[in-house]
Amino acid sequence: MSTEADLKRAAVAATGADLDIAALSAAVGRRAAAADILDLAYAEVDSPLGTLLAVRTPVGLVHLGYPNRSREAQLERLAARVSPRIIEAPAELDEVRRELDEYFAGRRRHFEVALDWQLTGGFVRAVLERTAAIPFGQTRTYGEIAAAAGSPRAFRAAGSALGANPIPIVVPCHRVLRSGGALGGYGGGLDVKRELLELEGVL
């Protein structure tokens, strides 16, 4: 009696149980947010482009990741740059999800969610703030955005700044094109840029 094998069998039988990790994370995320110790909450958001990774701080939306990026790599980068206190807490992203759903359904022309700009600074920030002001269905050139951000000749730097946009779609860098009307570049891939411009009736 009571050999270690018996004990092991009894221990596994007594303690083994399915654990719903998503439900646990959601509950911990909710309580952590209420206690002000949740620095980053994230959720996957389904969209016609694929699954987007939406991440927010207590200030606002800080990162929106395209489907073509690795979720783990994005979260590790945010852990290093913002805080490792990250939990998958979809309820914290409800507002973001609703606005994105409405946008993709053609029922929303501009976003109202609060943004957290902490991953941007300097010229990048200036370019992205000007970009955020381009209305739905309109476009600007890289040169126009560079000029609006205070450096008319820095259109190439404006291009890199847009490529570093941590909150694409909501900060509509897809609305910035080359001066001849060519699409230029896009971090999420040119197909995504084309799809967004089609959605907005530009193409």
Next chain:
Amino acid sequence: MAERSTATPFQTLIDAHAGAVHAFLRGILPASDVDDVLQETMLAALRAYPGFDGSHPRAWLLTIARRKAIDEHRARARRPDPLAAPEQVAAAGDADGSDPELWGRVAALPPKQRAAVVLRFALDLRYREVGEALGCSEAAARRSVHEAVRALRAAAATETTEEVRR
């Protein structure tokens, strides 16, 4: 912005180790307390996470879980509830040939031995990690488990003798 000591998102620890912490708590607490103490454990860990050095995350989480289980036990002792059922460990099914009576005797062990038995046999941890989780040396962890096994054998032998006498 300063890079932190760890760049592992906390969610990664939940994904990797919540199952082990859950099993540990099921082994040392009444079933009705497990979910809440599991949440308390993860909240306390999240709070402390920026200062965590990143080594041995499972043992770190188990240490916090044990502390939270002890807190819960003390809180329960302070507010005796006349309606509360006597402490029940999660029932072990015997469909798999395991012995529910044996697990009942584990529940009667001193708390540290019981915790050591759960870590060693339910989670299959090495003694080094059992020691880390219990805040004692590897040798002390090994001793706790051996004492527990000896006590369980003695209890089983007594019961068998009594059955024979009847």
